Amino acid sequence: xxxxxxxxxxxxxxxxxxxxxxxxxxxxxxxxxxxxxxxxxxxxxxxxxxxxxxxxxxxxxxxxxxxxxxxxxxxxxxxxxxxxxxxxxxxxxxxxxxxxxxxxxxxxxxxxxxxxxxxxxxxxxxxxxxxxxxxxxxxxxxxxxxxxxxxxxxxxxxxxxxxxxxxxxxxxxxxxxxxxxxxxxxxxxxxxxxxxxxxxxxxxxxxxxxxxxxxxxxxxxxxxxxxxxxxxxxxxxxxxxxxxxxxxxxxxxxxxxxxxxxxxxxxxxxxxxxxxxxxxxxxxxxxxxxxxxxxxxxxxx
Amino acid sequence: xxxxxxxxxxxxxxxxxxxxxxxxxxxxxxxxxxxxxxxxxxxxxxxxxxxxxxxxxxxxxxxxxxxxxxxxxxxxxxxxxxxxxxxxxxxxxxxxxxxxxxxxxxxxxxxxxxxxxxxxxxxxxxxxxxxxxxxxxxxxxxxxxxxxxxxxxxxxxxxxxxxxxxxxxxxxxxxxxxxxxxxxxxxxxxxxxxxxxxxxxxxxxxxxxxxxxxxxxxxxxxxxxxxxxxxxxxxxxxxxxxxxxxxxxxxxxxxxxxxxxxxxxxxxxxxxxxxxxxxxxxxxxxxxxxxxxxxxxxxxxxxxxxxxxxxxxxxx
Amino acid sequence: xxxxxxxxxxxxxxxxxxxxxxxxxxxxxxxxxxxxxxxxxxxxxxxxxxxxxxxxxxxxxxxxxxxxxxxxxxxxxxxxxxxxxxxxxxxxxxxxxxxxxxxxxxxxxxxxxxxxxxxxxxxxxxxxxxxxxxxxxxxxxxxxxxxxxxxxxxxxxxxxxxxxxxxxxxxxxxxxxxxxxxxxxxxxxxxxxxxxxxxxxxxxxxxxxxxxxxxxxxxxxxxxxxxxxxxxxxxxxxxxxxxxxxxxxxxxxxxxxxxxxxxxxxxxxxxxxxxxxxxxxxxxxxxxxxxxxxxxxxxxxxxxxxxxxxxxxxxxxxxxxxxxxxxxxxxxxx
Numbered sequence: 001x002x003x004x005x006x007x008x009x010x011x012x013x014x015x016x017x018x019x020x021x022x023x024x025x026x027x028x029x030x031x032x033x034x035x036x037x038x039x040x041x042x043x044x045x046x047x048x049x050x051x052x053x054x055x056x057x058x059x060x061x062x063x064x065x066x067x068x069x070x071x072x073x074x075x076x077x078x079x080x081x082x083x084x085x086x087x088x089x090x091x092x093x094x095x096x097x098x099x100x101x102x103x104x105x106x107x108x109x110x111x112x113x114x115x116x117x118x119x120x121x122x123x124x125x126x127x128x129x130x131x132x133x134x135x136x137x138x139x140x141x142x143x144x145x146x147x148x149x150x151x152x153x154x155x156x157x158x159x160x161x162x163x164x165x166x167x168x169x170x171x172x173x174x175x176x177x178x179x180x181x182x183x184x185x186x187x188x189x190x191x192x193x194x195x196x197x198x199x200x201x202x203x204x205x206x207x208x209x210x211x212x213x214x215x216x217x218x219x220x221x222x223x224x225x226x227x228x229x230x231x232x233x234x235x236x237x238x239x240x241x242x243x244x245x246x247x248x249x250x251x252x253x254x255x256x257x258x259x260x261x262x263x264x265x266x267x268x269x270x271x272x273x274x275x276x277x278x279x280x281x282x283x284x285x286x287x288x289x290x291x292x293x294x295x296x297x298x299x300x301x
Numbered sequence: 302x303x304x305x306x307x308x309x310x311x312x313x314x315x316x317x318x319x320x321x322x323x324x325x326x327x328x329x330x331x332x333x334x335x336x337x338x339x340x341x342x343x344x345x346x347x348x349x350x351x352x353x354x355x356x357x358x359x360x361x362x363x364x365x366x367x368x369x370x371x372x373x374x375x376x377x378x379x380x381x382x383x384x385x386x387x388x389x390x391x392x393x394x395x396x397x398x399x400x401x402x403x404x405x406x407x408x409x410x411x412x413x414x415x416x417x418x419x420x421x422x423x424x425x426x427x428x429x430x431x432x433x434x435x436x437x438x439x440x441x442x443x444x445x446x447x448x449x450x451x452x453x454x455x456x457x458x459x460x461x462x463x464x465x466x467x468x469x470x471x472x473x474x475x476x477x478x479x480x481x482x483x484x485x486x487x488x489x490x491x492x493x494x495x496x497x498x499x500x501x502x503x504x505x506x507x508x509x510x511x512x513x514x515x516x517x518x519x520x521x522x523x524x525x526x527x528x529x530x531x532x533x534x535x536x537x538x539x540x541x542x543x544x545x546x547x548x549x550x551x552x553x554x555x556x557x558x559x560x561x562x563x564x565x566x567x568x569x570x571x572x573x574x575x576x577x578x579x580x581x582x583x584x585x586x587x588x589x590x591x592x593x594x595x596x597x598x599x600x601x602x603x604x605x606x607x608x609x610x611x612x613x614x615x616x617x
Numbered sequence: 618x619x620x621x622x623x624x625x626x627x628x629x630x631x632x633x634x635x636x637x638x639x640x641x642x643x644x645x646x647x648x649x650x651x652x653x654x655x656x657x658x659x660x661x662x663x664x665x666x667x668x669x670x671x672x673x674x675x676x677x678x679x680x681x682x683x684x685x686x687x688x689x690x691x692x693x694x695x696x697x698x699x700x701x702x703x704x705x706x707x708x709x710x711x712x713x714x715x716x717x718x719x720x721x722x723x724x725x726x727x728x729x730x731x732x733x734x735x736x737x738x739x740x741x742x743x744x745x746x747x748x749x750x751x752x753x754x755x756x757x758x759x760x761x762x763x764x765x766x767x768x769x770x771x772x773x774x775x776x777x778x779x780x781x782x783x784x785x786x787x788x789x790x791x792x793x794x795x796x797x798x799x800x801x802x803x804x805x806x807x808x809x810x811x812x813x814x815x816x817x818x819x820x821x822x823x824x825x826x827x828x829x830x831x832x833x834x835x836x837x838x839x840x841x842x843x844x845x846x847x848x849x850x851x852x853x854x855x856x857x858x859x860x861x862x863x864x865x866x867x868x869x870x871x872x873x874x875x876x877x878x879x880x881x882x883x884x885x886x887x888x889x890x891x892x893x894x895x896x897x898x899x900x901x902x903x904x905x906x907x908x909x910x911x912x913x914x915x916x917x918x919x920x921x922x923x924x925x926x927x928x929x930x931x932x933x934x935x936x937x938x939x940x941x942x943x944x945x946x947x948x949x950x951x
């Protein structure tokens with residue numbers, strides 16, 4: 001090899017590519033890592049607390065105690081105060097968490113599955129089928145998610161199962177897009193062509209060859225989808241079209257809170273803070289996973 | 302360029318057809334379909350319903366019904382409200398302005414401050430401020446809009462008593478100041494919905510631009526840092542943000558719906574919820590279609606604007 | 618002839634993800650008025666970094682530390698310490714006293730601004746001019762660098778011009794304020810061969826006309842032979858030979874310089890049967906893991922374990938205006 005090729009364009013050293021962009025990778029990775037760890041810890045704490053907490057409390061979620069209504073938090077018998085019926089806010093929050101987190105995870109599972117199937121098929125077959133499917137995805141994305149969610153919620157009788165289905169129906173499109181893009185680029189690569197050449201079935205090719213190679217972006221999208229599902233459920237429930245009282249959910253606990261904003265602001269503060277914590281947790285975790293698993297996907301850079 | 306515009310118009314038309322099909326599908330999913338209004342009327346017999354169904358053409362093949370429905374839609378006949386028999390489109394348009402005021406004011410805020418935060422994050426990359434902005438944006442994306450609204454009301458209306466907690470005007474007061482005071486909180490809340498995304502994309506775009514060769518050229522010419530930043534870096538970094546603004550529209554509309562609910566702002570979102578609680582399907586459907594159309598139109602405008610703003614595309 | 622630029626012990630250290638990189642170490646040279654100094658070397662030899670460091674166009678600490686001294690003599694006799702000047706003063710040096718052109722005329726011009734506007738901007742930054750007068754000057758400059766229909770081209774966007782035209786526009790931009798020094802960082806590398814010759818000719822003509830000095834950075838010794846008065850050969854961040862162009866091309870002392878010369882294809886070599894291109898074996902060492910001793914010894918045919926692999930050689934005096942960094946230059950014939 002000629003060491004000096006007179007016609008070869010000289011590449012600048014890589015450090016020069018972004019001279020003004022300071023690089024402090026250690027701190028950066030540390031921070032990223034810390035945020036993702038924070039997210040993970042927050043999620044675990046929430047899940048454990050919601051699962052076990054209610055057993056440890058002397059109060060039932062529906063225990064009405066009219067003598068102790070509107071107890072402020074951090075004083076008296078109720079740690080986080082009590083509501084308009086004298087129910088313990090903490091216990092209700094934890095039980096609501098069971099519902100909200102379940103809906104979040106279930107809707108994530110469902111929306112991810114739907115998104116993966118549609119994305120796989122669209123990316124794998126391409127052509128007319130792929131275009132049609134992806135245009136359909138675009139069309140659904142044209143509807144603001146909350147409008148779609150509430151329209152569907154208004155059509156069916158609300159409940160945990162239906163709200164999960166509805167949330168999933170409004171959250172699968174991003175996954176489909178991500179998967180389609182990945183599959184389309186992977187499909188051109190050698191191993192997919194080789195597998196095709198030795199005559200394996202389409203299903204085998206999709207599930208055994210392509211799917212394992214795109215797990216990273218799917219995991220990231222799925223994690224972010226939990227956050228999204230929890231948010232969507234809370235919107236629907238807050239507006240009265242999601243989980244119906246007396247079953248508590250983080251969203252529907254805020255349903256009446258606005259009325260009592262003057263007299264009992266903690267009824268509004270705590271449920272929202274818990275939603276924020278859970279959603280932030282999943283978003284941080286998803287962002288951290290994105291950095292760790294596939295830097296190319298990092299829109300924040 | 303003509304080809305691109307035509308291509309983009311064609312794409313939007315295809316999407317429009319798909320969107321209308323989804324809307325039509327949902328309409329027919331309603332219990333009782335378009336007949337639900339009558340189905341709920343007491344004393345309505347099955348025979349009468351069947352007759353009505355025939356009169357309204359609901360027993361004909363779906364594609365024909367779809368074509369007719371879409372035709373009405375295109376001619377501006379979006380049906381009539383169950384509540385007051387007003388034409389749906391007129392009702393929507395009468396609520397449109399309140400929503401637009403909210404959306405425009407909050408988008409301006411988000412763009413101004415989001416750009417500033419994003420640029421700062423890019424040029425002081427990995428500084429403390431940049432980290433705080435990153436974390437802030439992530440938390441901002443995670444806060445439920447309605448709850449943020451409640452907290453704002455608690456802080457500024459209940460606790461401090463500075464601003465009204467809802468509505469667009471105080472009764473009997475039609476001054477601009479009164480309107481502005483009512484606008485502040487909902488506008489701030491809706492700003493939160495977009496500013497996080499905007500600042501993140503702005504930061505990424507700016508980072509991309511400041512490592513470009515032409516920024517080095519601009520500095521080599523002896524331009525002051527501010528001139529390099531504004532004239533060369535920002536100008537280029539804002540280009541892709543046109544597309545981002547278009548893509549943000551559905552989120553913005555959804556955020557407006559929630560914000561209007563919290564602040565009893567008389568816009569489309571408020572109308573949507575009222576209509577849902579009345580089971581006023583024609584209006585619900587109309588709003589769903591209208592918002593999707595708005596989004597399609599917004600994206601089309603964004604893409605065409607991009608063509609105008611980027612000289613490389615204009616004459617390529 | 619007077620010195621326009623004196624560089625002493627210039628060193629550039631980057632702190633990157635892969636650790637600390639000394640991109641440039643102990644580079645010293647003088648640039649005389651009207652002279653063309655070629656800085657030659659392979660990729661990552663530090664020649665571009667040297668130029669960017671002089672223009673203060675590298676990032677700041679802690680990620681990039683520039684040490685050493687660089688003194689620029691202005692026309693009015695004022696001496697400027699380039700590396701310690703406040704940033705605002707430095708900005709007024711760039712473009713006015715020292716102009717710079719780059720390798721990629723496509724990416725080096727801002728795609729969203731018109732050619733004329735990009736020249737005007739530089740003029741207005743340094744001179745008291747009305748925008749209208751600046752526009753006139755810009756058109757005149759475009760005309761001067763041989764762009765046909767300059768008034769029309771001034772209204773064009775960069776992507777509407779050919780590569781050669783873009784580089785001409787870059788030159789017009791860099792020379793707009795008649796700088797004393799032009800730094801040309803591989804200005805012809807990205808261009809077709811015929812265009813290359815035209816651009817070289819243009820730079821030479823402009824230099825002749827204005828009397829400016831030129832630092833010409835290139836890896837192409839053919840170009841060096843055409844334009845340079847003096848040559849600085851760089852390898853692995855250091856100057857390994859500094860000599861007048863005739864001396865370097867005909868009596869190089871450093872084996873690396875000789876290798877570079879040998880790898881240039883020449884017509885008479887090709888004609889001669891069996892004439893082969895002598896390539897330097899191996900690659901430039903990774904800046905993170907430079908060999909001990911002479912950094913060139915792993916690729917050098919004349920290397921001996923002692924002293925080449927043990928001690929880093931110093932620059933040694935060969936004759937007036939000729940120094941070399943080779944411990945064995947007296948013993949070997951390259």
